[in-house]
Amino acid sequence: MSDLRAGLHPELLKRIDTVLDRMAKCGHPMKICQGVRTAEYQHELFMKGRDPLHPAKPVTNCDGFKVKSNHQTKEDGFGHAADICFQGNDPFGQSQPWATFGAVSESQGLTWGGRFKLVDLDHVELV
Secondary structure, eight states, rough: OTTTTTTTTTHHHHHHHHHHHHHHHOOOOOOEEEEEHHHHHHHHHHHHOOTTOOOOOOOOOSSSSSSOOOOSSSSSBBBBBEEEESSSOOOOOOOOHHHHHHHHHTTTTTTEEEGGSSOOTTTTEOO
């Protein structure tokens, strides 16, 4: 999807814009790197770490069909989750200020994936 904002819930976008503005003001510019996902793409992500031919660490517990992700459109027609990354050479690096991003996101009433059992530092969603 070329416009990563397309299909995201308007309230989610409003809160993300505030998070992006605050992160930029403290010297850590960020951007949306993933928005709405199809069931097929969600299933591809689910298979990471579950396919014996392609061993890796699992990245999601949502298979896209039986268990839908908040990245997928809901009954209201909108996606309720987005992934946000840092701008620059190391957008997902462990040295990035993820705790700051999480705190700013939570201050906007978003759920931060950094608190999930399967940690997802770049993930935010509407509660």
